[in-house]
Amino acid sequence: MTTYAMVIDTITCIGCGDCVVACKTENKVPEGLNRDWVVEATSGEYPNLHTEFRSERCNHCSHATCVYACPTGASHYWKDTNIVLVAAEKCTGCKACIAACPYDARLIMRPEGYIDKCTFCHHRVDDGLDPACVASCPTHCMHFGMLDNPDSIVSRLLRERRHKALLPETGNEPNVYYLL
Amino acid sequence: MIEEVLVTARHNPKIDPSLGIWTWEISVYLFLGGMTAGIMLFAAWAMLTRKQEVLAFAHDRFALWAPIALSLGMTTLFLDLEHKLYVWRFYTSFEPTSPMSWGAWILVLVYPVMILQTLSTLRRGYPTLAGWLERIPVGGWVMDLSENWRRTIAALAIPLAVGLGIYTGVLLSALSARPFWSSGALGPLFLVSGMSTAAVIPVMVSRLKGERHFFETTDVGLIFLEVVLVSIFLISLATGAAYHLEALDLVMGGPFTEAFWLWFVVPGLLVPMVLAFLGLRGYRSFGLLASVLVLYGGFMLRYLMVEIGQVSTWTDYAVQFDPQLLERLTQ
Numbered sequence: 083m084t085t086y087a088m089v090i091d092t093i094t095c096i097g098c099g100d101c102v103v104a105c106k107t108e109n110k111v112p113e114g115l116n117r118d119w120v121v122e123a124t125s126g127e128y129p130n131l132h133t134e135f136r137s138e139r140c141n142h143c144s145h146a147t148c149v150y151a152c153p154t155g156a157s158h159y160w161k162d163t164n165i166v167l168v169a170a171e172k173c174t175g176c177k178a179c180i181a182a183c184p185y186d187a188r189l190i191m192r193p194e195g196y197i198d199k200c201t202f203c204h205h206r207v208d209d210g211l212d213p214a215c216v217a218s219c220p221t222h223c224m225h226f227g228m229l230d231n232p233d234s235i236v237s238r239l240l241r242e243r244r245h246k247a248l249l250p251e252t253g254n255e256p257n258v259y260y261l262l
Numbered sequence: 263m264i265e266e267v268l269v270t271a272r273h274n275p276k277i278d279p280s281l282g283i284w285t286w287e288i289s290v291y292l293f294l295g296g297m298t299a300g301i302m303l304f305a306a307w308a309m310l311t312r313k314q315e316v317l318a319f320a321h322d323r324f325a326l327w328a329p330i331a332l333s334l335g336m337t338t339l340f341l342d343l344e345h346k347l348y349v350w351r352f353y354t355s356f357e358p359t360s361p362m363s364w365g366a367w368i369l370v371l372v373y374p375v376m377i378l379q380t381l382s383t384l385r386r387g388y389p390t391l392a393g394w395l396e397r398i399p400v401g402g403w404v405m406d407l408s409e410n411w412r413r414t415i416a417a418l419a420i421p422l423a424v425g426l427g428i429y430t431g432v433l434l435s436a437l438s439a440r441p442f443w444s445s446g447a448l449g450p451l452f453l454v455s456g457m458s459t460a461a462v463i464p465v466m467v468s469r470l471k472g473e474r475h476f477f478e479t480t481d482v483g484l485i486f487l488e489v490v491l492v493s494i495f496l497i498s499l500a501t502g503a504a505y506h507l508e509a510l511d512l513v514m515g516g517p518f519t520e521a522f523w524l525w526f527v528v529p530g531l532l533v534p535m536v537l538a539f540l541g542l543r544g545y546r547s548f549g550l551l552a553s554v555l556v557l558y559g560g561f562m563l564r565y566l567m568v569e570i571g572q573v574s575t576w577t578d579y580a581v582q583f584d585p586q587l588l589e590r591l592t593q
Contacts, residue, residue, distance in 0.1 A: 114273065114274075114275070115274050115275075116272045116274060119272040121266050121267065122266070122267045123265070123266045123267075124265045124266075124267075125265075147437075147438065147439060150357075150359035150360065151359070151360050151361075151362070151436070151437065152357060152360055153352055153357055153360045153362035153363035153365075153366060154348075154351040154352060154354070154355060154357070154363070155355045155357055156351070171348070172348070172351050172354075173345055173348065173351075174343050174344075174345050174346075174348045174349055174351050174352060175343050175344025175345035175346070175348075176342070176343055176344075176362060177276075177283040177284065177342075177344070178360065178362050178437070180276070180277070180281070180283050181281070181283060181284070181437045181439065181440060181572070182437050182438075182439050183439055184438070184439035184575075184576040184577070185576070185577060186277060186281065186575060186577050191274075191275060191276055191283075191344055194345070195343075195344035195345035195346070196344070196345045196348075249576055249577075251503075252438070252439070252576060
């Protein structure tokens, strides 16, 4: 399996929300629905507080519980990669995948009745481009690439910088990383 | 202290502010699915032990209730699907890692056995209905066949019914992303609860005092077992990880405490157990009231499990976005 990853620098992210707008525009996401979002996380005790911004989306897990929970095979891995897609023509709208996602990231029930989600813009990836959110980030805090390639930007950043993934204890093996 | 706030607009329907994907349709399906399993088990048991005199209702008339209950449940399940025209997709593949796929295929096995189980008792239990069926060309032949193989059919019905009853619980407990459902006790609990809700039907409708007494006694035992399983379920959460403890808090001081204890455990388990016990002592009205409360408790168990499970989560965002603001902008 080829593993694609997204690496987001929480130091240089300013929480502007351009990634959210870019996603909605690129993927024609219906009004009122979002495939990605930005979280402002504050931790510590006053006055020693620490704030980080995180652009979040589907983690395209290597062990995606949503894929395993799908009763029809509509949720699947794209072309032997970790990119999780939903085949609309197989989706019954049973919502098992939504319940199965520990990140609550399979977020969209389209008006037509099938599940929609972040695709890592696989149509752009197919053309050798970055996902729209990464390409539009004004502070260049978002990076995308193949983890299997040791020379890729994501592999290099994860080698050189302190980082975390969200809720690794779920066992889902998420592939969106945050630089600290 | 850690506070996580969504700073961009996210108010996806059925997801925010907390998961609300499954509502009464799923609760009704789980309730009727469990009841179907119980009906099949008791009807099969009466058949295999040749109790046609003592348990006349269970032996001859109970089996017909199973396809009615399950078909109603399947209807509400269908209503829950968002992409209804694609329902046939359940049967174009078998996904071994998906409990829902297992459930879909278990139903394919359950339905024919359940129908044959009904047909094997139709002439004795519902002669008018059997008379109508005789007029259909193969109707009489199928009933003959079912009657000749009725003990084999009953023997087949038992493992299938157990599978159906347990599956209704496993469907939820397999979803580890919802900590409140992460307990192996849910499968057995839903099976026992399903048997309990089935057992009260003969208590309410059987004309034989002995049969009513038998099922009242059985039900007292089943309710007691259910209390034990609910306790094991709560203990399994209490001995779990931090997420399980947070999920447990929802019913131990949290927002669902009153609903769980005052609207389910007390009126749906403890009161009917006492009333059923009094019913055994000869107070028939207590027995009838206990039966109604058992049905209520069986439904409340599913309803609350589905509701509370969806609220329990691994993520903990405060959603700042107010969708009404967007509506004002677009007006």
